[in-house]
Amino acid sequence: MHSFLWLAQRASAALLALCVVVHLATMVYAVRGGLSAAEILARTQGSLAWLAFYSVFVLAIVVHVPIGLRAVLHEWLKWRGASRDMFLLLFAAVIAWAGMRAVLGVFL
Amino acid sequence: MMQVKVWRGGANGSFQAFEVPRHASQTVLDVVTHIQRVLDPTLAYRFACRVGMCGSCAMTVNGVARWTCRTHIDKAVKNENEITIEPLRNLPVIRDLVTDMREFFDKWAKARGSFQGSRTRHDDFALISSENGNRKEVNKGIECIGCAVCYSACDVVAARPDYLGPAALNRAWTLVKDERDSMAMERLRAVAGDAGCHSCHTHMSCTERCPKGISPTAGIAGLKREIARAVLKGAL
Numbered sequence: 559m560h561s562f563l564w565l566a567q568r569a570s571a572a573l574l575a576l577c578v579v580v581h582l583a584t585m586v587y588a589v590r591g592g593l594s595a596a597e598i599l600a601r602t603q604g605s606l607a608w609l610a611f612y613s614v615f616v617l618a619i620v621v622h623v624p625i626g627l628r629a630v631l632h633e634w635l636k637w638r639g640a641s642r643d644m645f646l647l648l649f650a651a652v653i654a655w656a657g658m659r660a661v662l663g664v665f666l
Numbered sequence: 667m668m669q670v671k672v673w674r675g676g677a678n679g680s681f682q683a684f685e686v687p688r689h690a691s692q693t694v695l696d697v698v699t700h701i702q703r704v705l706d707p708t709l710a711y712r713f714a715c716r717v718g719m720c721g722s723c724a725m726t727v728n729g730v731a732r733w734t735c736r737t738h739i740d741k742a743v744k745n746e747n748e749i750t751i752e753p754l755r756n757l758p759v760i761r762d763l764v765t766d767m768r769e770f771f772d773k774w775a776k777a778r779g780s781f782q783g784s785r786t787r788h789d790d791f792a793l794i795s796s797e798n799g800n801r802k803e804v805n806k807g808i809e810c811i812g813c814a815v816c817y818s819a820c821d822v823v824a825a826r827p828d829y830l831g832p833a834a835l836n837r838a839w840t841l842v843k844d845e846r847d848s849m850a851m852e853r854l855r856a857v858a859g860d861a862g863c864h865s866c867h868t869h870m871s872c873t874e875r876c877p878k879g880i881s882p883t884a885g886i887a888g889l890k891r892e893i894a895r896a897v898l899k900g901a902l
Contacts, residue, residue, distance in 0.1 A: 560858060560862075560864055561858045561864065561902060564864045564890070634825075
């Protein structure tokens with residue numbers, strides 16, 4: 559189980575490395591190009607490519623962050639066991655909900 | 667003369683100051699020995715070989731874990747008038763500079779740190795070339811003297827006391843790469859997980875401090891790779 563979690567964190571980290579670079583490059587491009595909010599929305603609304611990209615981004619975060627937080631909670635707060643894991647599942651659900659809400663917000 | 671502050675007592679002890687004469691090529695162990703033989707015979711410390719082989723004399727010198735018999739004063743401290751000598755960290759203090767190392771060595775056993783061959787006395791010798799890739803990996807980690815300097819320097823051991831630590835994991839790695847050993851899967855199972863290699867933060871303090879120039883971090887990374895392969899194959 560722990561080995562699987564470690565693999566999942568490594569794999570999601572590899573995805574995040576790519577996603578963060580694309581995300582930052584896009585932001586820099588949008589800001590420097592002087593795009594307005596309406597112009598950005600015009601590009602993202604209905605775009606399946608952006609929907610897929612940001613859905614993968616959110617999914618990678620949902621996998622990566624709780625596993626990292628698991629070690630932080632253990633080492634800093636000595637919190638482990640079922641109660642911590644339930645908290646982390648809830649935390650993952652909150653990130654997934656907030657992330658997908660943002661993604662759909664600019665898609666729909 | 668040097669002003670030397672030495673830890674006295676157990677976990678709740680305090681520092682005691684001594685004045686020790688300065689000599690050329692003086693080691694930290696020379697200083698501690700001078701204190702015990704000339705100034706205060708009740709000082710407790712541990713040493714055996716004095717030549718960097720036995721791993722008995724490691725202490726914390728000016729905040730840094732070191733093998734004291736091979737650490738010259740002029741290399742260990744910038745200001746010779748302020749030398750602080752404490753027991754190793756992350757281990758229970760018995761008295762003065764002596765730590766209880768049972769936990770450290772028990773973790774070697776937990777990491778399955780003993781060789782388990784499959785041949786009997788009736789079989790021929792295992793012929794492994796010194797050019798063999800796995801053997802070269804073993805050679806990089808095999809010179810560990812068990813001094814616990816890496817264990818004392820490890821932040822993860824400080825954060826989670828059940829962590830096996832760099833020395834035990836390095837030992838496991840040298841056995842995983844030993845082609846004569848027959849217990850690789852059991853060993854990978856023993857070192858996987860929260861108390862094992864997956865908790866390493868890769869801070870590399872162990873590698874920085876190892877007096878023998880070993881990189882336990884590299885061995886731990888190797889264990890993670892082997893475990894990942896085994897998990898993907900469904901063997902673990």
